[in-house]
Amino acid sequence: MQVNRELFDLVMAPNYNPAAVIPVKGEGSRIWDQNGDEYIDFAGGIAVNCLGHCHPALVNALKEQGEKIWHLSNVMTNEPALRLAKKLTDATFAEKVYFANSGAEANxxxxxxxxxxxxxxxxxxxxxxxxxxxxxxxxxxFTVTVGGQAAYSDGFGPKPQDIVHCDFNDIEAFKALISDNTCAVMMEPIQGEGGIIPANAEFAQTVRELCDKHNALLIFDEVQTGVGRTGNLYAYQGLGVTPDILSTAKALGGGFPIGAMITTTEIASYLKVGTHGSTYGGNPLACAVAEAAFDTVNTPEVLEGVKAKSALFREGLEAINAKYNVFSEIRGEGLLIGAVLNKDYDGRARDFLVASANHKLLTLVAGTNVVRFTPSLVIPNEDIEAGLAAFEKAVADVVNG
Structure with a gap:
């Protein structure tokens, strides 16, 4: 059987349009395709591969658990799930955990x-x-309707009701919307897909205060910002605003699918037996890998390293921009970085992604106007430098047409 990009078009639903390159091997911050070509990975599986590819701690956890027990269903609990839940509650505001398989399910x-x-x-x-x-x-x-991009929720018939949207960081607009009928406010501490837009501290504080005033729950979606991505274990810890409920996924499993919703004992008490569930949520394989990922990331060495690597990344991007003048700003926190295109390159983020791939570098976009970088949290400095050198060539290609 010829396993190539053409086979995708034959057998896969057409909702994705993947690159022609098919990776077959990864190690650290590098991957290799079917032809043996080597790429530097600044995409990290969209902020998922927090420890790069095939990290020994994750590989060992998977092998060890794979020889013990894989799946039980939630008719029974299991040791890896209990250990991981304890570690999550010890490290955060939360007291109770619900496990799912993805960020969408956690949300x-x-x-x-x-x-x-x-x-x-x-x-x-x-x-x-x-x-x-x-x-x-x-x-x-439900989650796509709560999300603030109608293009993703239109065309599927009647939507879940009583969901309203407000401009991000607009305190007055938010004050006008919230009332005693508001049950919850859901927000990302840094909008990811929306363009790497951080919540400003005053806005986040005001949202928290108004939620308290109106007995509304504040839900932080930390699917992309969580597990060390910003240099804090969770971004709320750097923002100084504590939510009532938090969702975490992506980096939580370091590449193995897992999600979790964490909250207080009082709020969790309303999720009585039978009110919600998941066949695979909290399965031993996922939780064993996630526990290894969590233990590895949740150290001063790794979290402080994220901040140092972030500074190196930003310096490199600023130096490229000083030469080529393509970005209006570099924003984000830690290793969730967005390079915002200026008006001369408006809407051309994908051109930079394609040019990067031509120079054997994997990047991302966040909308049409932001080039996004979410590399491994432990990416070696020399890989940052090599990747930025490749990115500079890509920028030169776009600038020179």
Whole structure:
């Protein structure tokens, strides 16, 4: 059987349009394709591969657990899930954990819990959910409707109701929307898909205060920002605002699918037996790998390293921009970095991604106007430098047409 890009078009649903290159091997911050060509990875599986490819700690955890027990269903619990839940609660504001398989599922659980909590505690009218323009919370029908990009939720029929959107970082607009009928506010501490846009501290603080005033739950979607990505274990810890519910996924498993919703004991008590569930959520394989990833990332060495590597990354991007003048700003936190194109290159982010791939560098976009970088949190400095040298060639290609 010829396993190539053409086979994708024959056998796969057409909702993706992957590159022609098919990677077959990865190690650290490098991957190799079917032809043996080597690439530097600044994409990290979209902020998932927090320890790069095939990190020994994750490989060992998978091998060891793979020879013990794979799946039980939630009729029984298991040791890796309990250990991971304890570590999550020890390291955060939370006291209770619900495991799922993805960020969308963690967000779905968060939204269902918020509605259940509000209706049971305050009455049937308390159902409004406020989210933000350009936000992204997943692809289930509930989460994609809460997400602030109508293009992803239009065309599928009637949407879940009582969901409203506000401009991000707009305090006055938010004040005008929130009321005693608001059950929850969902926000990303840094909007990822929306263009790497950080919440400013005053805005986040005001959202927290108004949620308290109106008995609304504050849900932080930390699917992309969590598990060390910003240089804090979770971004809320650097923002100084504590949510009521937090979703985490992506980097939580370091490449193995897992998600979690974490919250307080009081709020979690409304998720009574039978109200929500997941066949695979909290399975021993995923939790064993996630525990190894979490233990490896949640150290001063790695978290401080993220901040140092971020500075190196930004210096390199600023130096490239000083030569070629293509970016209006470099924004983000830690190793969640967005290079925002200036008006001369408006809407051309994909051109930079394609040019990078031509120079054996994997990058991302966030919308049409931002080149996004989410590399491994432990990427060697020499790989940052080599990748930036490749990126400079890519920028030169775009600039020179």
């Amino acid at each position: 779905e659980a968060a939204l269902k819990l918020a509605r259940r909590y509000a209706i049971e505690k305050f009455g049937a009218n308390k159902t409004q959910i406020i989210s933000f323009a350009k936000s992204f919370h997943g692809r289930t029908f």
